[in-house]
Amino acid sequence: MxxxxxxxxxxxxxxxxxxxxEVREDVIEEMAQPMFGHRMDRMTDLYTTIVEDTKAFLGTNNDVVILTASGTEFWEASTLNLVDENILVPTCGSFSERHANVAERLGKDVDRLEYEWGDAIKPEDVRDVLESSEKQYDVVATVMNESSTGVRNPIEEIGDVVAEYPETYFVVDAVSALGGDHVDIDAHGIDVIFASSQKAFAMPPGLAVCAVSEEAYSREVGKDSASWYGGFQRTIDYYDRKGQTHSTPAIPVMLAYREQMKHMLEExxxxxxxxxxxxxxxxxxxxxxxxxxxxxxxxxxxxxxxxxxxxxxxxxxxxxxxxxxxxxxxxxxxxxxxxxxxxxxxxxxxxxxxxxxxxxxxxxxxxxx
The missing domain is CATH 3.90.1150.10 (Aspartate Aminotransferase, domain 1)
Structure with missing residues (x-):
């Protein structure tokens, strides 16, 4: 090229x-502020504000991680953090299939529950697989909004099914839905749910937002290996100690996020x-x-x-x-x-x-x- x-x-x-x-003009303007250091008190004020405001908007008690990345980061990170061997990925379009491909590239044993493109994942099918399989699945990974086909999967009902299997964690790719489609994260056993800032959050690209349950955090702590950049223990512990990210973030985009979250909380x-x-x-x-x-x-x-x-x-x-x-x-x-x-x-x-x-x-x- x-x-x-x-x-x-x-x-x-x-x-x-x-x-x-589309992004609001006042949100874009926030990115033009003078630069400051990512280890200054001002960064702590900024990052703790956007993390806690996101928790308030989503109505969750789970930990929230906001990193410089696309939501794709948490495809990879959640797989590394939670899956020792077996993962079940229902596929019904391009992005759910890609989630399965990511897990395969990371060396995991992937079972697909396959649907025709345009069809939705059914909770009873997930239950059938969990009940009949001789495998112990570490994770069931489901896309909430399959934007390739316009399908909104019933993740609440799927989460209720997975919750019946306490050794299996439920991971939801909500990249193109979270912020525009209400979901009660805590009520439906969703251990990990993540999104990208440039979708329903109406932000410039550049941030990945992820809510992590206490159980998922503990699962990673007990593992021998995990994601370095998107590790739950690494990101959440650093936030608890410092109120910042462990690596230099895209500060201008986080300033824009702070402004946009004001609008989202108001609405x-x-x-x-x-x-x-x-x-x-x-x-x-x-x-x-x-x-x-x-x-x-x-x-x-x-x-x-x-x-x-x-x-x-x-x-x-x-x-x-x-x-x-x-x-x-x-x-x-x-x-x-x-x-x-x-x-x-x-x-x-x-x-x-x-x-x-x-x-x-x-x-x-x-x-x-």
């Missing part, structure tokens, strides 16, 4: 993709979830009027709609036309499997029903619907 010079004169586009998404977790639900319902109603929805009925995502291209429109040309004529950007289907068969609308973060309607109106115009 040859160098392509960054020109700095690109037109501004409104993002309706499954992340990154409230359940209220923010309700706004996302309204956007999702509008988008699905629109999709069914003109196309169809791809996910299994009753399991549709609250943050990303995957729409089946039943009219056979040229998805790539429509995306380009909407971008050129309206400066709105939405997404094609994920990968070669769904590229022209579906398209996706990210209704997350600071969008509302009115802003989503502007996009659907633009799609109708460009596609001649």
């Amino acid at each position: 040859e160098k392509r010079e960054y020109a700095e004169d690109y037109p501004e586009k409104t993002l309706y993709i499954p992340g990154p998404t 409230g977790h359940e209220e923010r979830s309700e706004r996302h639900r309204e956007m999702a319902e509008y988008t699905r109603d629109w999709a069914r009027e003109h196309f169809d929805t791809f996910p299994e009925a009753g399991y549709e995502s609250q943050t990303v709609s995957c729409i089946e291209n039943t009219q056979g429109i040229d998805v790539a040309a429509t995306i380009e036309g909407v971008s050129e004529e309206y400066d709105y950007v939405f997404s094609n289907g994920y990968g070669s499997q769904l590229g022209e068969e579906t398209f996706r609308i990210g209704h997350m973060g600071e969008h509302d029903r009115d802003s989503i309607e502007k996009l659907t109106d633009a799609i109708e115009d460009v596609a001649g619907l």
Whole structure:
């Protein structure tokens, strides 16, 4: 690949993709503060504020870790921290499959509970595997929001099932849902749940947010090996001692996070979830009027709609036309499997029903619907 010079004169586009998404101007402005040291008292004030505010927003008593990374970091870290040998990964799309691939690359014994893309993971199937398998699974790892297919898996019910097996820990990839889809972490035995800042948190990319149960922390303490960067003991103990991160973080992004968390706390977790639900319902109603929805009925995502291209429109040309004529950007289907068969609308973060309607109106115009 040859160098392509960054020109700095690109037109501004409104993002309706499954992340990154739109960021408030006052949140962006926070990143322009003068730099300070990551071992200064000011850093302790900043980091303890964002950690404790995140706990308050999520309504959890679990420990919270915020690191400079994408949420992908905790795919790897949770596997290293909790899995000695066996992990069960239900797969129903690209990202759940990728979670299984990560565990395999780390040398773990991975069993998949496979579903067709578009179908949701069923709690009773998870129970059947846990009951019938001769293996002792260290972890069941499930994606909450399969953004490749627009499926929202019933992680609460799955967590209730896994909780019946106290030696098995429940890990949830909520990268594209947490912050826009309410989940009671503590009530459903979720040992690890993680997200990326650039999705429903409506932040610039660069931070991974993870809530860790006391049981998961203790599990890692008793192991011979764990992740160095994302180790639960290393990150949580350092926070308890110093109120900081063990390694130099992206301080400007954390300043932005502090400002955004003010907005999120003011709105409230359940209220923010309700706004996302309204956007999702509008988008699905629109999709069914003109196309169809791809996910299994009753399991549709609250943050990303995957729409089946039943009219056979040229998805790539429509995306380009909407971008050129309206400066709105939405997404094609994920990968070669769904590229022209579906398209996706990210209704997350600071969008509302009115802003989503502007996009659907633009799609109708460009596609001649």
